[in-house]
Amino acid sequence: MSANLYCFYFLSAKYESLCLFYTY
DSSP: OHHHHHHHHHHHTTOHHHHHHHHO
């Protein structure tokens, strides 16, 4: 669940790489 929140936050900051990293 936390990963989703972080992913969304990073996505907003245009950090797709970080988002993907957290997703995995």
